């Protein structure tokens with residue numbers, strides 16, 4: 048493999064900013080320092096740019112079977128879109144059908160992902176529960192390198208699990224050194240509100256937003272946090288969209304609980320007015336769960352990123368075409384839930400975060416890459432600019448501008464929820480394990496270059512929690528002089 052020298056840039060990591068060149072050899076970072084010699088390396092000029100760890104998007108659904116169809120970006124177009132925007136690793140969700148073996152489902156995901164242009168990993172979803180699932184969770188962790196398990200508290204009658212199943216699975220995660228994830232919405236309340244709205248003739252896409260008020264998310268988030276605490280396991284809450292859910296996470300963290308919240312770039316930058324557009328297609332294209340919220344909720348999410356109560360910015364990239372969305376004409380509950388964002392997460396967050404002074408460049412790196420690398424137990428292989436780390440690097444030009452448009456995007460769908468938004472801050476170069484794939488606007492991705500990233504269990508937080516749990520476990524009180532039974 049070629050040697051590459053990234054020259055004259057400013058290295059920005061989650062905790063440091065300094066001028067240095069970066070040498071890449073055999074897919075890894077080989078040397079970092081001032082004025083490194085070229086030695087026949089291909090040189091990339093990073094003058095005026097920041098040299099940062101490539102983004103990690105821990106929440107994507109590529110070719111996801113959902114609501115009677117499949118999301119339209121697969122591992123090829125999805126990872127190409129990610130790379131174009133500076134994201135060099137994605138984590139998808141393996142979804143067993145109810146009753147299906149977790150290991151069977153994994154085979155399907157292994158087949159789909161061979162087309163990936165960048166490295167990837169999987170979360171395993173727990174979509175049903177019995178002894179087989181309990182058994183297979185161990186194989187998933189120990190033999191397949193998957194240390195995260197997702198639980199849907201919504202999508203009643205499809206992916207949803209109940210509290211008893213969730214508690215059992217969380218306890219299993221604790222024993223295996225794995226991290227449970229939750230989609231936190233009260234699925235029973237949502238289902239009831241959906242039926243009520245439809246009965247009242249409220250069948251348009253705005254009905255989707257009305258059926259999922261912030262309270263259904265706040266309640267479920269708090270419930271999941273309490274269940275995780277009782278199981279003695281950390282918790283990761285995906286797509287945190289509102290103050291009610293953020294409040295529950297903030298409160299738990301202040302009490303010392305290990306709970307991580309993940310806002311999406313969509314919730315940070317788009318609001319609920321999208322659902323009241325007179326154009327049905329416009330609103331339906333933005334139907335996702337949880338729905339977009341108002342400005343107060345957005346302010347809460349930004350504050351969470353600034354103060355550290357929220358940890359990661361993701362996309363939940365789950366892209367459906369306009370035609371697919373139209374399945375829900377006359378019944379909003381049939382509109383496939385999901386929006387795109389993989390190509391736009393980094394530029395949109397830079398523009399609306401760093402560009403407005405809400406985030407520092409170091410905080411930007413933390414929430415797009417380093418924090419999630421630590422949570423997933425893949426740091427510093429990923430999420431770092433350090434000698435020995437994988438050369439997943441974005442050379443980011445803070446002056447480069449564009450207007451987002453579906454006409455020029457990599458995603459396979461026919462629209463973009465950020466259409467018309469101006470961004471300032473874009474990749475000049477992107478390297479995935481040392482391979483230059485975005486070269487000053489030219490896309491040179493290689494299908495199949497991406498490799499599965501195994502993740503070890505028992506990260507430090509699990510160990511700390513299990514030590515504490517053992518210390519405070521119920522213990523029988525040994526008594527002398529027990530009185531005779533009263534019976």
Ligand SMILES: NC(=O)NCCC(=O)O
Pocket residue numbers: 108230334335336337363365384385386
């Ligand atoms: N978020 C969404 O609407 N679609 C993808 C599936 C999920 O994450 O809930």
Ligand SMILES: [Zn+2]
Pocket residue numbers: 230285286336337
């Ligand atoms: Zn979800």
Ligand SMILES: [Zn+2]
Pocket residue numbers: 106107108363365
């Ligand atoms: Zn999702």
